[in-house]
Structures are given as structure tokens and as C-alpha cells.
Amino acid sequence: MSSMETQAPARRANKRASAILKAVVSFVVIVGTTYLGLLAVTFFIGRIVPIDPVLAIVGDRAPAHVVERTRIEMGFNLPYYQQFYLYVKGVLSGDFGTSVLTTNPVMDDIRRVFPATMELATVGTVIGAAFGIPLGVLAAVKRGSLADQIVRIIGLIGYSVPIFWLGLLALLVFYARLGWTAGPGRIDVVFEYTFTPITGFFLLDAILNRDWAAFKDIFAHIILPASLLGYFSLAYISRMTRSFMLNELSQEYIVAARAKGLSETRIIWGHALRNAAVPLVTVIALSYAGLLEGSVLTETVFAWPGLGLYITNSLQNADMNAVLGGTIIIGSVFIGINLLSDLLYRMLDPRTRIR
Amino acid sequence: MSDTTMTRREWLLTDRPQSRTQARLGRAYVTWRRFTANRLAVIGLGIILLLLFVAAAAPLLAPHSPYIGDLRNARLLPPSSTYWLGTDDQGRDILSRLIYGSRLTLQVIVLVAIIAAPIGLLVGTAAGYAGGWIDAVLMRITDIFLAFPKLVLALAFVAALGPGIENAIIAIALTSWPPYARIARAETLTVRNSDYISAVKLMGASPMRIVLRHIMPLCISSLIVRVTLDMAGIILTAAGLGFLGLGAQPPLPEWGAMIASGRRFILDQWWVAAAPGAAILIVSLGFNLLGDGLRDALDTRSGGQ
DSSP states (O other): OOHHHHHHHHHHHHHHHHHHHHEEEEEHHHHHHHHHHOOOHHHHIIIIIIHHHHHHHHHHTTTHHHHHHHHHHHHHHHHHHHHHHHHHHHHHOOOBOOOOOTSSSSHHHHHHHHHHHHHHHHHHHHHHHHHHHHHHHHHHHHSSHHHHHHHHHHHHHHHHHHHHHHHHHHHHIIIISSSSSSSSSSSSSSGGTTTOSSOOOOOHHHHHTOOOOOOHHHHHHHHHHHHHHHHHHHHHHHHHHHHHHHHHTTTTHHHHHHHOOOOHIIIIIIIIIHHHHHHHHHHHHHHHHHHHHHHHHHHHHHHSSSSHHHHHHHHTOOHOOOOOHHHHHHHHHHHHHHHHHHHHHHOGGGGOOOO | OOTTTTOHHHHOOOOSOOOOOOOOHHHHHHHHHHHHHHHHHHHHHHHHHHHHHHHHHHHHHOOSSSSSSOTTTTOOOSSOSSSEEEEEEEOOOOOHHHHHHHHHHHHHHHHHHHHHHHHHHHHHHHHHHHHHHHHHHHHHHHHHHSSSSSSHHHHHHHHOOOOOHHHHHHHHHHHHHHHHHHHHHHHHHHHHHHHHHHHHEEEEEHHHHHHIIHHHHHHHHHHHHHHHHHHHHHHHHHHHHHHHHSSOOOSSSSSSHHHHHHHTTTTOOOOHHHHEEEHHHHHHHHHHHHHHHHHHHHOTTTTOO
């Protein structure tokens, strides 16, 4: 009996260690298979769907010996499984091939344009969360009221509107007619030679350079596309906030807090929202990933020199290496954020922690 | 019940239906009542019915040809009594193009639903009923697809297949089946151990028959709700592809492509791009409202949150 009692903590520790090991292994398996799946799909799109991928690279006017040489150089004469192996090896070492359009390695191009997209998506998410969370809380607290209906309709329109169209209209109204914001692009040409990017995030760079004129101009450029993306994520964030808040407000601890005589403000913002915050973090992370994708269309409308514009430009020029490289990058970030939000959820919510 | 004084409403709402038909009609009536109590959902239904009507009666409704315009006299005209929504750069009546474009929109959503929903249904029910490693593998594949960025993947697909509305449909369908598989699996798991499945099994039904005849029909209603809710997304993705020049090709009056061609004139002739975008907004709003209403009406569990 006594020996069993001394063994018990050790056994529990063992059990815990094996549970953690199991969680880690399953996490690695999930990351690995998802990423491999992404690569398999892009491989399928790049190598198997086109009738002749070599022709897609050298063009149909290339002489026969060039076609043949390229085929061997690119390894297209090998069986598919060997091609796939080489492909995975290439991608994992950051080699996405060369862009036909810019003649640079695709990876270099992406490294150049990606900060622009991230900056846009970040500002967009900040706007979406800053407005979406209060709106969602308001809708939940005043459930069934006019305010609730209005928030619901704002959200529904956000789900239903073609973002590129809204972008065009916003440019027309706020740039062309009212002149409140700057037009397409990221920064005015005036600053082209005086402004030196450091991090690639222009707002941050302007602050680091203490270049306030440039900061104002950059802000005027980013506010419109970022607000649009923000509206897009606001629709999602406000809807989820409302539903999480409704869930929290119906819990017993809220009744207890009311019985204790806490103020309504304290109950809503201090207690209910704090508990709803855990799933909200996941929602915000997911909406960030959604904005990276939504940037493809927004960037096209606003001539924003980011990854989305890079992909669409490459599409129009049949530059498959660049398109697939961009797809893999967005896909990787997407997968990464998905998994990260899952991990965050587990870390923040003590109920899902491994005991 | 032999009681002849019973009204139609009572007959539908009776606790003791006499026949299977009566029970079904009764259930449908209750669902319908719950659905129509939601005013926004009825508006959504109205929009979708209007879309169906416009698409069906396009040749009767369109005042002008959607393809041939009056290049000499009617380029980029503002809305007027002859051209209600103005004309585009080819001198074509925008309203007529919108009316014919509704057929393309309908074609896209119907075909995507017809391709994607059965794939999801098959994968989900198979995974849920078989269990074990089949379930694990199928669900891993589903989750992998679920983790992908849909629009970007569809873009890459169309880039490889070549632009065109058929390829856009295939690309969208290939990226939109995973949620259906998840739903079908969840439904399957709730019924697979129920008594009636055991009874069918005892009667010697094959797994194939059980899945096809006894499990799939139960997944249909939640699947329909989800497909309806996804319709708006499908329309927006198709319009996005059209906007980038990867969907329907000119001179087809696809709404996204119409916005793209109106983009050049946005500063001076804004109506060229504004009208098709408004059409997309209205139709996808209609599907969202309808989907929300259907979900609340069919799903008694989540008491209308």
C-alpha cells in the first residue's frame, strides 16, 4: 500500500510525459502532412495539369533542342515520384525556380514584396479587431435590439460584398471625388529617392527615419485598402464576438457577479469579454490569414506592390513558377497561422491544457 | 383521425400523424413557419427566387442584346430611360448584360454545388461509417484541404488549366468540398450506432447500402444549409476569378468580368463597374440571408442565436 502511494506521483508524471509526447508527435504529423499536401497540390498544378510544362517555361516558339535540353535540365524526363522528391527538396531549401517575368529567383521577388502585404494585412486586422470586437459585444449585450440588427446587417454585407468592387468605389469616392486619401500605390513618387526602407514595413520605417512627411503620405495610402480589408475581417470578428459573448453572458458566474452587485460595465468588459478573449484570439489569427488571401484582389485594385499583385501580374504573364511560389508562401503562412492559433488556444485556455 | 372538423392546420400539426406523408408534411409545415417568422430570411428567399426568375426569363426581360451594342451612338452612356443602367464601352446595355449574366452566376453555383457536395458527402459518410484508419486518412486529407487558402489555390488551378468558366467551376469545386465532408462525417457519427442502423444491419444490408440509403439522406439537410451559406462565397470567388480575367471570357456577361472591364472608366463612367458589383452584392446577400434563415429553421438545437 505505502509503496504504491510513493509510486503514484512518479506514475502520474510518466503519464503526463507520455501525453505531452503524444501531443508533440501528433502536432508534427499534422504539420508535416499538411505541408506535404500543399506541396503535392502545387506540384500537381505545376507539373501534371499543364499538357507540357516545358513549353509553359520556354514558350512554344523555342527550337526543339532547347525544349529537349530544358526538359532534361528541369528533370522532367524523370518519373513523377522522383520529380516530386526533387521538387520538395527544392522548395524546402527555398528554391522556387526563376520568374520568367522578372528573371529573378522567385524567392527573392517574394522576399521583396511580402512585407507590403504583411503591413496591409496587419493594419487591416487591427482595424477589424478595433471595431469588430466592440460591435460584437454591443450586439450581444443588446441582443434582439435595433443595434443588434444593425451590427448583423453590417456583418452580412461584409460577407456578401465583392471586395474588389468596394475598393473601386472607395477609390472613386474618397480619392477621386473627396480627395481625403491618397490614390493607388504605397507611397508617393516624391518620396522615391528620399525614403529608405529598413524593415520593408513602411509605416515603421518612416517612424524609424523620423520622416513625418513620408509617414503622413504612407498613412494616406494605406488607410483605404486597410480599411477595406478591415471591414472584411470586422464582419467575421463581430459575428464571432457576439456569439462568444452570448455564450459567456448565459453562464452562472455572470449571475453570481450580478448578485455580488458588480457594475454592468465591469461584468461585460472585465468578466465576460475576458473569458471570450481566448477563442477570440483564434478568430483574429484566422482572420489575419484570411486577409493575406483577400489581399490578392485588394492589391490588384489599389496597385499595392505586395504578394497579391505579384501573383496576379505573374498570372497574366503565364509565369507559373512565380504563381506557385506565391501560392506556397501564402499557403505556408495560412497553415502556420492555423496551427499557431490552435496552439495559442491550448495555451491560453487552461481547460485544454495537458494535465 | 376520422374527425372531419379538423382544419388543415390542425391536421398538419397533429401529434399523431396517420401516415408517413402527413408526418412529413407536418414537419415541413413547422419548419416553414419557423423560417417565415424570420423576416430577413424571407427577403433572402425572395432575392433568390427573383434570381431564378430573371435567369429563366432572360430573353423576355432583357430590353437589348447583351452581346451586340450600338458602338456609334451608345458608348458609355449614363443611365437613361432607354438604357436603364447605362451602356458600357462597347455600347451594350448594362441591364441586359446583367440579366443574361444571372444565368452564368446560376450555372457556376449549381455546378459547384453538384460537384462539391457529393464529393464531401461521400468522403464524410465513408470516413464516419468505416472509422479506424480509413477515417483517419480521409479526415487528414480533408483537413489538409481545409487548411489551404481557397482563393489562391483556385487561382493557381485556373492558371494551370487555362482561363474559362468551366475551369473556374472545377477549381472552385475542388477547393470547396472539405467542409461538407466534415459535416457529413459528424452527422454519420451521431447515427452510426443508433438502433435503426443495427436493425438494417441485422436484416443483412451491405455497408454500401447502409451508407447510401440510410445515412446519406440524414446528412442532406445540414448539408443543404451549409451549401446555401457557401453559395455567397462561391459567387464571390467566381466573381474574383472573373475580375482577374481567369473566369468567364469576353464577351460573356459574367458580373466579375464586367467589373473588370468597367474598371478603366471608374472615375468618369462609374456606373459601368458599379451595376454588376451591386448585382453580386444583392445575390450573395440573398444567399447569406437564406442560409442563415434555413440554419435557424432546420436546426432546433442552437435556439436561434
